[in-house]
Amino acid sequence: MSIRMTARTIDGKAIAAELRESIKREVEELRKLTGKVPGLATVLVGDDPASHVYVKMKNRACEQLGIYSRKVELPATATEEELLALIEKLNSDDAINGILVQFPPPKHVNKEAVIRAVAPEKDVDGFHPKNVGELFLGNEKVLVACTPLGVIKLLEHENIDVAGKEVVIINRSNIVGKPLVALMINRSATVTVCHSKTRDMKEHARRADILVSAAGREGFITADHVKEGATVIDVATVRREDGSLTGDVLFDEVSMKAGAITPSPGGVGPMTIACLMQNTLLAFKMQNGVGDFSARR
Amino acid sequence: MSIRMTARTIDGKAIAAELRESIKREVEELRKLTGKVPGLATVLVGDDPASHVYVKMKNRACEQLGIYSRKVELPATATEEELLALIEKLNSDDAINGILVQFPPPKHVNKEAVIRAVAPEKDVDGFHPKNVGELFLGNEKVLVACTPLGVIKLLEHENIDVAGKEVVIINRSNIVGKPLVALMINRSATVTVCHSKTRDMKEHARRADILVSAAGREGFITADHVKEGATVIDVATVRREDGSLTGDVLFDEVSMKAGAITPSPGGVGPMTIACLMQNTLLAFKMQNGVGDFSARR
Numbered sequence: 001m002s003i004r005m006t007a008r009t010i011d012g013k014a015i016a017a018e019l020r021e022s023i024k025r026e027v028e029e030l031r032k033l034t035g036k037v038p039g040l041a042t043v044l045v046g047d048d049p050a051s052h053v054y055v056k057m058k059n060r061a062c063e064q065l066g067i068y069s070r071k072v073e074l075p076a077t078a079t080e081e082e083l084l085a086l087i088e089k090l091n092s093d094d095a096i097n098g099i100l101v102q103f104p105p106p107k108h109v110n111k112e113a114v115i116r117a118v119a120p121e122k123d124v125d126g127f128h129p130k131n132v133g134e135l136f137l138g139n140e141k142v143l144v145a146c147t148p149l150g151v152i153k154l155l156e157h158e159n160i161d162v163a164g165k166e167v168v169i170i171n172r173s174n175i176v177g178k179p180l181v182a183l184m185i186n187r188s189a190t191v192t193v194c195h196s197k198t199r200d201m202k203e204h205a206r207r208a209d210i211l212v213s214a215a216g217r218e219g220f221i222t223a224d225h226v227k228e229g230a231t232v233i234d235v236a237t238v239r240r241e242d243g244s245l246t247g248d249v250l251f252d253e254v255s256m257k258a259g260a261i262t263p264s265p266g267g268v269g270p271m272t273i274a275c276l277m278q279n280t281l282l283a284f285k286m287q288n289g290v291g292d293f294s295a296r297r
Numbered sequence: 298m299s300i301r302m303t304a305r306t307i308d309g310k311a312i313a314a315e316l317r318e319s320i321k322r323e324v325e326e327l328r329k330l331t332g333k334v335p336g337l338a339t340v341l342v343g344d345d346p347a348s349h350v351y352v353k354m355k356n357r358a359c360e361q362l363g364i365y366s367r368k369v370e371l372p373a374t375a376t377e378e379e380l381l382a383l384i385e386k387l388n389s390d391d392a393i394n395g396i397l398v399q400f401p402p403p404k405h406v407n408k409e410a411v412i413r414a415v416a417p418e419k420d421v422d423g424f425h426p427k428n429v430g431e432l433f434l435g436n437e438k439v440l441v442a443c444t445p446l447g448v449i450k451l452l453e454h455e456n457i458d459v460a461g462k463e464v465v466i467i468n469r470s471n472i473v474g475k476p477l478v479a480l481m482i483n484r485s486a487t488v489t490v491c492h493s494k495t496r497d498m499k500e501h502a503r504r505a506d507i508l509v510s511a512a513g514r515e516g517f518i519t520a521d522h523v524k525e526g527a528t529v530i531d532v533a534t535v536r537r538e539d540g541s542l543t544g545d546v547l548f549d550e551v552s553m554k555a556g557a558i559t560p561s562p563g564g565v566g567p568m569t570i571a572c573l574m575q576n577t578l579l580a581f582k583m584q585n586g587v588g589d590f591s592a593r594r
Contacts, residue, residue, distance in 0.1 A: 112436075128430070129426075129427055129430030129431045129433075129434055129436075130426055130427050130430055131430070132429075132430035132433055132434055133425070133426030133427055133428070133429035133430025133431070133433065134426045134430070136426075136429055136430065136433050136475055136479075137426055137429055137471050137475070138471065139409075139426075163494055164494040164495070164496055166496075166497075172482050174434050174435065178433055178434070178479075178482065181478065181482075181490075182433075182475075185469050185475065185478075185490055188492070188494040189494075190489065190490065190491055190492070190494070190495040190496070190501070191489065191490050192487065192488065192489040192490075193478075193482055193487065193488050193489075194487055195482075195485070195487070197460055197461040197485040197486075197487070198461070198487040199461055199463075199487070204487070
């Protein structure tokens, strides 16, 4: 008789809550030490309802952790020049340590210009080429994109070492796949990057000790895609027609085969926001020359 | 009866000579147009004999192509401050479009500081975090590291498309493996990065449609590492005890199995210097706002 073990569920919500608690404590300590608190400016252009929800979540997270948050809204008709001028002002505003421009901006605004306008030291999204370049070159004492950072923190929390492991990443975007490739190379994983042009996706997925999927397609990862005992990290959040949320991974069947697995929702998502808070704190510390910069990882 | 075909040899020396010819022509055209020629400053600190040879090769390549080259030498005792001050002067010198600091610098000099001191627009080695970040984010209208660029140019010359192909790179250094990962992701290859911590190197190598090896170990890649018909790019230059040069790949046996193969020496090496010349020309064009910036790739 064989006993079927189900995978350990990696509880992103709980791990994110822990991280937020520790950030809250550090913010309070630094407030006592310096009389100042970290400040995050959220910049929202236009009236996309989903973007409003995301920004509100970020503002609320700030409030809960004692981080000052400033909500800046521009009408959908705002020009690129107006947005860039606003960012320039925030770049030199001492009360603001982090600047988050909610994406996507309106179509008439050049996203690439916006990314490059934010001062690298206030780039809490970790999108600026300078920060990306430093990360890729192995210098992680910079602001790193929140979602990939959240994935690393989940693995660290679960004591899943990546050195020498087969890591397969299904995503090559600038905000998820690429920074995660850099983080994984820096940690001595053997990394494979898959994407829509990859021919043998399943073969690659089945090789993975750690499979990170961010395809954004429900049911994309089945039990057949997963090696026995592998760690499966579901980065995708897919909204079903009925409004409910899921991820790439067929959780029930994959958890009968994987060794550890994140749910979605409730896995990487909460870590992304917690890491945004941590980046804001880190930016504050770097700009004020206080605290331990490297404690983040 | 089966007929055994040997691999097509990719003649890096001939392809590099072609590239140099086209650079020479463009330099001459631009000279007529602007009255100016591209200028490269080579900076050499100390008296390492190998470094002297490399710098001399680069200066000679400039002369042959009509590029102005300025040789700057500092004694091994030069301080980091002196070197950084020199770079600062070259950054604002209009006759100099590209700055190459020959590595390694003496031990008392911080290599990371030197890399960041060179103005990104004069960074013909493509080492600056800003250039690396832009490349990784998919913007290739920047200066890109010469060796990975040379690999791409060899493949392009041979009409070997990488989109959707399995590319396995054995190297994760900042000057070869990482920029090549970026170039390959940008071209829609499925990329795997292997290195000293990789467990199943041979299994990975055997999957490759395009295998790029830069391990620096003679005999590292045998026929058994190579899939029938694969393209094998040998980036390594290994000096044997008798002074002769070779690469990672056992050329004779691998060429009985591969579809195409670069020799070493005579493969990627000559492309690296040709790409340095092309970067100097590109830097000149960008700084003077003349010519076609994108023709390079």
